[in-house]
Amino acid sequence: MSEIGKDARESIGDGICPRFDLCGRCILVVGGRHQHVSHLRRMVEEFNGCFVHHDGGTEQSMSKLANLFGRADAVLFPVKCISHAAQSKVKTLCRRYDKPFVPLRKSGMEAYIEALESLADGRLAG
Template sequence: MAEKAAELQQVQGELVRTRARVVAKDAQIAFLQQDLAALQDSFAEFEAHRRLQRRLQDQQARSQVLEQQNADLRRRLAAAERAGALATAGLAVAGAATATTVAPAVVESVGLQHKVVLCVGGRTGSLASYRDVVERVGGQFAHHDGGLEDSHNVLDASLAAADLVICQTGCISHNAYWKVKDFCKRTGKQCVFVENPSVSSLARGLETISITIANATPAGRSDGAVETGIQVTAGAT
């Protein structure tokens, strides 16, 4: 009987120990499962971050390509604008040189050499082209924006210093227009009014002044406006 009791006690002890090992294994499995879940979450975040990095790199590469294309287009546009301005100026000067009422090379030889040509108004971005047209025919370029930013007092001084005036009426103030008109009327200063503030209009204005000077009286003053499709005044109303 005692032997049976001892055997039963041994079995019960082994059962307790086995249960303890099972509980420990279950706890270890639970911890491992938590670690696995954390690793899976981290891996998902890593994959998402890597995808974002790839998208960012793709966008940066595309942006660089677009910037290069944009810079190339800007260079081509600037070259085309320069070529267009030079071609327009060349045609205008050539037309003035071959006019039937003016001797060859009249733009260069009649009245414009070393003259101060004041351009009132015009587009700010075209000032370099305006200057090029004036200097190509031997004149000295001066500019006043027509009262948009420059002072009207400065306009008085600019008019007084100029030998010839080209007034681009489409982009000057009302007061500046009448100031130019009144000044040229009082002083008899050669002046051409053009509506379109373009390089070609400026070149035609120079051509008009040259023709007017070529047809001037011996006293050196024209008899009035010249009918060329551009409003011209030389002391006229």
């Protein structure tokens, strides 16, 4: 993890200003571990972003997923925490709406921090 990612991780919950800025971007997270959602929301908001979550079809209807893309500037999803069908739907919607997406290979918080850092640095393009 980069030094920025380490600093950002350390600032979570400290009330310290984050080391990178999402500049008001809206981040849609699809799937993931239920216990991470509140932490992800707080982290994105601390990094000056807007957080939206869809559970990937576990309890929420997949038909409602498309409605969230109007607000999203980027989409993150942990590949081990959503079905292949849900992954396919997310990728299709990202291409249709020209949204950058990051399929996270790990579902831990460090993976989300690295993806958010990439977005803040402009390394993810639509």
